[in-house]
Amino acid sequence: MNNYLVISADCHAGLPNRQYREWLDPAFRNTFDEYQAARAAMEAELAERGLRNEEFAEEWEHENAEGLQGGWDAHRRYQELDADGVVGEVIFPDADAVTAGASAPFGAGLGATADVPVDLLMAGAQAHNRWLAELCSDSPHRRAGVAIVPIFDVDAAVAEIKRARESGLRGGILIPSMWQPYEPYHDAKYDPVWAVCSELEMPVHVHSGAADRASYGEYVGMYVAEVRWWSTRPLWFLLWSGTFERFPELAFVTTECGAFWAPDLLWTSDIVYDREHAAKKLGKQLTEHLSMRPSEYFDRNCFIGASNTRRRELARRYEIGIGNLMWGNDFPHPEGTWPHTKEWLKNAFSDIPVDETQRILGSNAAECYHFDTAALEPLAAKFGPTPAELGQTGEGLDKWADLAAAGRPWLTGKEALEMPVGD
């Protein structure tokens, strides 16, 4: 059996904060200096308030001091991903998830919200996008860079999407998960964004980070409990408003929000669409603009960047859809699998069939992001893990047979056996 061709659908890159200055439009450099000072004060306050585990941060950053430079250094980045068995990657902003030391200017990256004025968000986005294009130009077949694009100013967004694609960023765009106080993403004003992304084959991403922070007070647990929800929310806004009906080629990806929620979302949505018992009282307006079931749009238009995919999620893969799941190592974030990816993969995938493993670890991402797999094959042969290395003996696979046959049981009518697991 060949080595797996592994593509990480969730990697991060970003310059150490100060170095972004030279990539910024000069008009924003003074504001940037002020922002950096305010940010340093905020970081100190976070530490003071006990929101961060300083001991862990120190240990992580000490143990991985060299590897973490792969967050911005093109050469070091190869070493780290090669060692992790990863030959292709989709690159999001913000390379340091502990102390936010390498993140896009003005908070334009993962946690972007409209608390920051739109012109600053866009200036920060463009600085990052310019630098990222250079990083990716070093090996465009391995690196699919995702451009940050705040889309509230639609004309500016469309221009930036075209510019970013032209500059070599082919991984698509990252939009803020939260639209407040602007129009919700079902609003027709955003149609030019969906149109240009469809045309240029640029997947649209949300990535976990933003949440309703103002409501949590000092309680970090509420953030953890909700953050995935706030970033998956645009999915059902696009779906139920018929955006995928109007833009059948649009690819929409939720990244690092987990995948465990997808089966119940599809179940509850499909049975409402099909006017199951509890939905009978709803009027025709519910579905008159939709020609397919929610799960059909999901299969056609949506991917899940499931990052560090858990056993509990893999056990639900037939309901989620084998073709919708994309693994990622979250390099260089500490909540990801780097630098121990092969060990994590062995723990999670040892009893998953090889063909399904290949789709989740690479083929689905290759399809979503148009990777040239022929160009990656020689690298995969050199660095990719083998089924044997993942402990895949080919035995004991029959435990999945009933589940595979049941698929999405609310559609097939088959009850089946699932593996509920805790990690």
Next chain:
Amino acid sequence: MNNYLVISADCHAGLPNRQYREWLDPAFRNTFDEYQAARAAMEAELAERGLRNEEFAEEWEHENAEGLQGGWDAHRRYQELDADGVVGEVIFPDADAVTAGASAPFGAGLGATADVPVDLLMAGAQAHNRWLAELCSDSPHRRAGVAIVPIFDVDAAVAEIKRARESGLRGGILIPSMWQPYEPYHDAKYDPVWAVCSELEMPVHVHSGAADRASYGEYVGMYVAEVRWWSTRPLWFLLWSGTFERFPELAFVTTECGAFWAPDLLWTSDIVYDREHAAKKLGKQLTEHLSMRPSEYFDRNCFIGASNTRRRELARRYEIGIGNLMWGNDFPHPEGTWPHTKEWLKNAFSDIPVDETQRILGSNAAECYHFDTAALEPLAAKFGPTPAELGQTGEGLDKWADLAAAGRPWLTGKEALEMPVGD
């Protein structure tokens, strides 16, 4: 085997709208007349916009014309619940879920939000509470009435809770699911509410209804996709803020929000509490005010009024906790199981062990609401379904053994087999 003692943890009662006038504080009657006129116009508009299935509403209301009077008529109510096999009930407001013709004044009931001034919400709540106390006085051992209590004005809320309990409403209180624009429910300002509810053994409820309607435009599907989330949200606000730590006797119930979400909520919360891999970077503030795991608070302080419990949810009962699930027929709403409850129960419970069935159908609710089961036994013997009537032959139960042993697998470390089903 004895008949099951069935308690519906989700029933509704409400006067036809106009009849609430006489129960209102006279100071609010003119405002009520204006509100009713505005409401009639809004109802007409909803119909016009296709948000409601008029054909279904007409058919439902025609077919069940007499039974629906049980929504407010004490005598008719016995007939309907007896025929459904239900001998005890927990009574929420709003008896008509299709055309909203029997709902608490000023929208104070299920869908209450702070869009309505707090004094109007409280006036509507009190009118309903006074009437409901009378309905329940007819058979206090069968009827546990839930008082509507908007809690934003804490002093007024505490007074109303005491008054309601005094008047015989022992089912607890219903608070608005959404606190906006007031303080989130983790705020210490609400502590007097939690204190008095603990002291008087009044469970605190949220019930599905309210949602972020302003964001959905014309798209009903978004409402359906989110409404359960908005009503379960207070659960993790109370949990992560340590409210259950400070009020160990407080009972908190999420009603008609489904139960399917509970396992993943507990899983994601517990592993964060236990500082699993991805949570290592979070500071001590996350948990320093909590002495137990989230699932332990859930088991001690929380119940799910799971209403029309689905097979898919029953299959997850060992993760949810057998002791946390309370079934309900949602009488007299069309999305419930009335008037065909026995048929629904047979479809859902035929292969569920008898002892677990009894807990979910009645014993858990008896515990949560302090029903006098000795007083209800004679009624159960007369009206309750038997295991045989639910198709429970006692065979084939071993399919659950592994699942039962695994419990919450993220805590036990056991992988097991689950029944994922679609209905």
